[in-house]
Amino acid sequence: MDDWTHLSYAVVVVSFVIFQLLFSFMSHLISDSVFQGYKKLTIEKQTEWNSRFVSTIHALIVGFFCLYILWFDDVVNSDLVWGDPRLVKLNVAVTSGYLIYDLLLLIRYWKLMGDAFFICHHLAALYAYSYVLSRGVLPYFANFRLISELSTPFVNQRWFFDAVCFPRSSRPVLCNGVAMTVVFFLVRIAVIPTYYARVFSTFGTEAFEKLGTGPQVAWIVSSLSLEVLNIIWMYKIFRGCYKALVRAKKIQDSNHLK
Template sequence: PGSCNHPQPSPGPAHCRPRASRPGTRHRVVSTCHSLVVGVVGLYIFFFDEAAIADPLWGDTSLGKVNIAIASGYLVSDLLILIWYWKVIGDKYFVIHHCTALYAYHFVLLSHKGSHSQLWSSLVAQKKDGVLVYIGNFRLLAELSSPFVNQRWFFEALKYPKFSKANVINGILMTVVFFVVRIASIPPFYSYMYSVFGTEAYRRLGFLIQFSWITTCVVLDVMNVMWMIKISKGCIKIISLLRQEKARKSLQNGKLD
């Protein structure tokens, strides 16, 4: 069992694993921990934070900004890791996703109540009262799908059969949760955006934040739709193969009888 050449159901001790797998494993573990923290806190804010719920555009909540700060810190560190280990875990879509999200979240953390047409340096110098805190935390609910995506990676790394019960259940849950938190949320989100368009609270945001709010969300949601299509195709393929396998076994059993 101590030999690196001995076949095992898991990668074995750290010194026996291929060096290239270590950053990938650490990357997925940290991603799962981050997604659980910001996702759960985001759920609490979405349902119970009265200040944020009462005014989604300007409601100021310390917990909400802390959650955004945690997510921003993770995105920065993850972006650096992706670049450093590009040949192992690099992904251009992750880079686009992280940079877009960071750009959007900096308004939540560093904006101020007043004119928002000033330059970045002016924004930093002003009193910090975040805007769109509730909106930012609503977007973080999308992270609740990450644990299932990461778990699929772990199953593949551990060489679990694609048709294993654990793999199939995780795949179905991944598809359902991904759809709920990233796709089903799109219509109500843009419906709300349309409902506040032109209001006094919306005008107070200023053109820069208005434009950034819309464009960053569109970019992120386009990627979410792309990923959803890919995940759905994989899920449908697995279910179809399972049905074919079940039918084949039933046919064989019938012939044996």
């Protein structure tokens, strides 16, 4: 096991601890001092608020690190299967620590935040990422999947607006809803053809055969599982955005008639 692999596992542990501390202490302190509506929330709402606060921080860190690697790490982008995985390992390690923290959180607060889709998503991702951390395989594809995190802040912001009772027909809520729908589509759905075109381009190559059955199955099964979940979520988000825009239009037309 090389030094970078040891470092990656250490980052997983540190990531888990930091996200747990953010949930247990920092989110409450920051939210209580910055957002007036936070104090008025029930304990249950504050718990989910803290969870989404941590989720947003993770998404911003990992999402922008992912873009940096895609734009500037030429070795990873030139060798999709066996490129130098060091930076990708660090990014995946941060995400793995977060996923473990979030899994335990979902189990602990199952009645409040439990979601079978999220459990499936986290387990599929951890299964695939374990090969990245242990063997450094498929760095380009592992990093590419993390683009999807860029949609998370908008999803969480929608919940924050609801939690503090912002009217769903208000401009900030509608703008965030449209942005959430567009960004979710771009980073989770529109990228599907590009992703699978590059997946298929590796089939039958020496690099692909060198992976072995385990990583091949983990890669393909986890990818397809995540795609199913993304399509389900995209349908729900699009339907919600459409209903919100129609409702806002009816309210606007009603106000004009008065």
